[in-house]
Amino acid sequence: MSTSSIRNEFDIDTEQVFNRMGYGTDGVPSARVESLVREYADNICHLVEPSYSYVIRDINSVRGSRVFIEGSVIFRSNVIARLLERCQKVAVFVLTVGGRLGEVVHQLSGDGLMVQAAVLDAIGSDAAETLAHVVQDIVGKEAEADGLGISQRFSPGYCDWRVSQQRMVFRAMGSDTAGVRLTDGCLMIPQKSISGIIGIGPADKVESYNPCPTCEKRDCVGRR
Amino acid sequence: MTEGDIIVRLKENVIQGRKNQDEEGIDEKLSGTPGVVELTRLALEKKILLEEIINALTAGMTVVGEKYSSKEYFIPDMLASAEAVGEAMEILKPILEAANVETKGKFAIATVQGDIHDIGKNIVAILLRGAGYEVNDLGTDVPTEKIVDFVKKESPDYLGLSALLTTTMTEMGVVIEALKDSGLRDRVKVLIGGAAVSDEYAQEIGADAYCVDGFHAIKVLDSFQQAKTS
Missing domain, CATH: 3.40.50.280 (Cobalamin-binding domain)
Incomplete structure (x- = not known):
């Protein structure tokens, strides 16, 4: 298991932030929104307390849509099963940018400053995604050292992997969940947190796995 | 500013999402001119009918809704306009209550x-x-x-x-x-x-x-x- 807090220097991808707020590739933000996004993005380091944890576990077997992982962990999903049947190991991770940003968003919202709240919320989501890329790179380097490759990230709540499977993700993590808590409704607290898995196996088999082109959910935010 | 000007500007400033005179709005040149808060107060001073003021605010939000639907406006633009109208409604609230004007629900x-x-x-x-x-x-x-x-x-x-x-x-x-x-x-x-x-x-x-x-x-x-x- 590997747990770390990292230096909170984030390069926020402002294009992604605008994307999250619905601008897409063609929308042009007004000057005031653009300047607000830049101001918050430049100062995000004061609001985030990034930390992550991951554990690499053996895959015992895959039967139908069920994947049996070391430590009595069972993932149920066709998409995840088709991924992990190509893999030897799976990295299970939880990461967060901390609770401070959420508190400020809540405060802004309560004060009726909804534009600022919405912008900061979108930046917080991008900060969590940025941290997820960091974790993916770290797992990738670890796999590479063993002559293996990694898949894309998958999280409960996407594809056919139910949100309730968060419980299994957290079971796989053991006691170290980077300070992230799971509610009875499988909601992560702090909110700006991401959990999920990354498959580890022969590069030629795992790197190309992408269920999106055959999926009917065209409006899925995770579509790749 | 005539009463007609106030109503026109009120609607325009809702569309611009300008709460007050310090805000830029979509059109940056408007900075420094009265925003929705100042115009609402001015409308009350000039004894413009409450109905006319509310109609101007609603008409502005209708345009914002159309622009949002056509993807000319996005979430922050829509929120800026809604915030501006919210401020105006706060100013109007005691007057509406005193006049026994009912809300929509x-x-x-x-x-x-x-x-x-x-x-x-x-x-x-x-x-x-x-x-x-x-x-x-x-x-x-x-x-x-x-x-x-x-x-x-x-x-x-x-x-x-x-x-x-x-x-x-x-x-x-x-x-x-x-x-x-x-x-x-x-x-x-x-x-x-x-x-x-x-x-x-x-x-x-x-x-x-x-x-x-x-x-x-x-x-x-x-x-x-x-x-x-x-």
Whole structure:
């Protein structure tokens, strides 16, 4: 298991932030929104307390849509099963940018400053995604050292992997969940947190796995 | 500034999302000129009819809704306009109350028990306030009993329930069943929203409507109002 807090220097991808707020590739933000996004993005380091944890576990077997992982962990999903049947190991991770940003968003919202709240919320989501890329790179380097490759990230709540499977993700993590808590409704607290898995196996088999082109959910935010 | 100018500028400044004179708006050249707050106060000083002021605010928001639908405007632009109208409504509130002018209706909104997401709910709340509804925000992670109790004591015309996840949206059905058990279901229209819910889910749990976003909620409420008066 590997747990770390990292230096909170984030390069926020402002294009992604605008994307999250619905601008897409063609929308042009007004000057005031653009300047607000830049101001918050430049100062995000004061609001985030990034930390992550991951554990690499053996895959015992895959039967139908069920994947049996070391430590009595069972993932149920066709998409995840088709991924992990190509893999030897799976990295299970939880990461967060901390609770401070959420508190400020809540405060802004309560004060009726909804534009600022919405912008900061979108930046917080991008900060969590940025941290997820960091974790993916770290797992990738670890796999590479063993002559293996990694898949894309998958999280409960996407594809056919139910949100309730968060419980299994957290079971796989053991006691170290980077300070992230799971509610009875499988909601992560702090909110700006991401959990999920990354498959580890022969590069030629795992790197190309992408269920999106055959999926009917065209409006899925995770579509790749 | 003539009375006609004030009304025209009020509408234009709602479209620009300019709360006050310090704000830029979409058109940066407007900075320093009166915003919605100053124009609302000026309209009251000039004794412009309340109805005309509210119509200007509503007309501005209608244009904003159209621009949002056509993707000329985006969430922050829409929120800036809604915030500006919200401020104007705060200024008008005591006068409306003194004149016994009724709002379009009382709307209670809550994120159901087990869910703490509030950005979407807050956006809907601010848009509904701007559209002339009296909004009571009950907060997030609100126990079913608290929602039922509010409906019983305050008799809102509408109840908006929000949930983001498939694991928490089931609580919406629990609220509707609890309203039925308390004999309150016929007293309030229930609208639901959130990333995981749909029209089909609204029908399944017996909600009156599913709303994609705040502007959709306004349209749904307007259709309820029309049905009431026809």
